[in-house]
Amino acid sequence: MSIEQENTKARIDIPVKNIKIEKPNPVEQYKPRDQIYVRKVTGFFQQLRQKMNFFFLALFALLPWLTYNGNQAILLDIANQRFTLWGLTLWPQDLTLLAWLFILSAFLLFFVTTFLGRVWCGYLCPQTVWTFIFIWFEEKIEGSANQRKKLDAQKMDFNKFWRKALKHFCWLMFALLTSLTFVGYFAPVEHVFLDFFTFNSSFAMAAVIWFFAFCTYGNAGWMREIMCLHMCPYARFQSAMFDKDTLTVSYDYKRGENRGARSRKQDHKAMGLGDCIDCNLCVQVCPTGIDIRNGLQYECINCGACVDACDGVMERMKYPKGLIRYTTEHELEGKKVHLIRSKLIGYAVVLIIMSSMLVWEISNRVPVSLDIIRDRTELAKENFNGEIENVYTLKILNKSQTDNTYRLSVKGLENYTWHGDQEVMVKASSVYTLPMSISVDPYELKGYMTDIEFIIELVSDEDEVSLTHESRFFNKR
Template sequence: MSDPDLINVQEIAPSEVAELDLYQKREKIYTRKIEGFYQRLRMFTGWPMLLGYYCLPWISIGGRQAVWFDLPEREFHILGLTFWPQDFSLLAFLLIIAAFSLFAVTVSAGRVWCGYTCPQTVWTSMFMWVEQKLEGTRNQRIKLDKQPWSLNKASRKLGKHAAWLFIAFMTGMTFVGYFYPIRELSYELATLTTGNWQLVWTAFFTLATYVNAGWMREQVCKYMCPYARFQSVMFDADTLIVSYDAKRGEPRGSRKKSLAHKESGLGDCIDCELCVQVCPTGIDIRDGLQYECIGCALCIDACNSVMRKMGYDPGLVRYTSERELEGGTTQWFRPRIIGYIVMLSLMVGVFSYNIASRIPLELTVIRDRNNLYVETADGGVENIYRLHIVNMDGSPHKYVLRLDGLEGATIKGDTRYALDASEDREVTLRVAAKATDLSTPSTSFTFEIVAEDMPSLRASTESRFMKPL
């Protein structure tokens, strides 16, 4: 009889352990060109963004570049409006609105941002289009890469990379053109008279575009972009995702078009792997939801084209939700989405109100702290102030300075100022009052500055007037 205090140990042979190379060489993905509804839809989302990006710096509004972030002058000109560092709260609001919009779209429609409007996707698609035009179809590109070097191969490769570099250069120059007048930049680059910083940043963004869109491509989406990593936190059972209907497609297998595949025990999937060949990240959507999927729907267009040829119903691969795949109905209005919509509406309302009520004028007043007051021979008291006036409007204005709340006080100095557009000026002046007119040693009053040609353009700030005890 065995001892109850002993534990029987069974020796188990170690299982085979597969080696995992953490520094595997990237396998080049050869994507296949496909036409379809979602591919046409991507044209309507990608091209407007490209045209806006490349054209906005060349458009002038009020004699100034439509979008120009003038960092040396700390002025940010956007579609006729001029913003200053004092307006950074508006930028914070705008970033919060963009973040909540992205979250709301992700919860409801998955990664449509990645698939349709992400700059990495748009520029990569443009580079892939150039590649297809100069090197041919998917099979032709595979064959070309396997061929030994020849004049034909060298000319095709050289032409492709030259086109890539040209697009990358235009992208880099345009980006720098948002921070430096693009007409001057283009002339200086053409005549090789540009400054070092402009040249360095243009070269940097040219190289970044060339590498990211031409060479790294899906590596940026898979390993560098954080969005793919935290998207699972925002997904739920009702989120729209690109999915393969395994109940309908399995078991998969090739067959003739005339075969009654249902009677033969086959599903609708003919295992053509066309969905894999068109995928820009190289995944097989039939393996289920994967973080590499950017929701571009190219696999949907590919599968639907095959379904039409076979005479089957489209939608074997489609936009759907986990709940719908399980036989339920997608719930569109759910608490999380309603919460996002409410928060977005509030923030857009506050942002719009701040933009509409924004006064493009600022007045800052600092008392001279070296001398609290100066006594004059006639029994008066003077205080010295330094005023900082900023005309944040795009037009010049004439302003008049006034005092409010300090009885009998006068301003010793100029009270009228003509400021050009986007001009800031510092003014030192004295305010004089009789000590007998002041009831307390410290009296609160207000400086107010008003535009003579636009009374609604005014700003005020509070200060204090000091007298002897």
């Protein structure tokens, strides 16, 4: 028998089946987020958060209504390119101050994040503040977390309809008030409210108000944790500022495991259990719906809700508090904690330097600006007296909030004649345009071009304000 025949006999017939692979429906692959029903919790950190939220919310609502010297104290008038901050008026020429302020804010955020983690998100972020306010409306109208869950599961009836309608109405009204107040920082707040409620607002103003109102309604009412998890850039780069000595909300794994249910009278140590009774309250009170027992997660906003919930359970079980607490990775590992460290000192030094430079910039800011525009038709001309004359347009910007009188002069020319006003009164926070010219005997000029300086001085017995601006005086060829 040949080798080929032997191989043929040795073959085993394997039945072939046609397997049909069903591709899943693309729509079914997407799983919408589960609704998070945040459970109410009380405790030290929640009281602290509520008081801070109330303080800054009141500050946000009241600041546009404050006045200073008869004007709105804070007005960021973008239309007129003028920013008023109490006694300080900033113009586009003062954008360096704004740059210093942004740099200072960035390093302050770095410093706080390195030291206390993501506390900005948990205690001060407007998204968090407004989300908790909207949740408060939910609790008052629809009930507790379990009641809200049952209400959403049941069919639409009159009870469900009026509760949902009232909740969304309250959300919209609060969002509208928020939007009106916010727009009041960029336009006179009295006119914003009066024109809106009397239907006298312009189309652009009304569109802006409703746009911000619906943004607030959508962000705090519907999107909530989506903003924190997927849209906020701070959640993505915060870990770059963390180290093993950063205070964050953490679960003490060594103390808590093994977790499991037990009665208060049982000796859980003898049962081989840790202090965690696996009640899941830390998950139920979390506004982003995470389980802090899984370790540090970028979704955690450091609000401390799980800390208060766990401390309450530990107190009822007569266990030591702090199973979930603000702590550091080094402390959880039993190592020495370094609260004062090189990175923190570096941020603090930069903060001090930046703050000093900002204060120096503000204190040395001259409250007047002078722009010089030459006549564009001809650089120089000869007038009827035989003198060489140059024509200028001076734009005097009074950056202060008081009406001031200024005196103008020129340095660099001998025996010149000033044609126009040399003393002008400029109203507060306004620009004065002064057309003028200077004429000189041609024998006083040494060349085709002479460097000169315009000098503007404040006419006052109290303040000595002086500013110079370079320019050129041209001779005829």
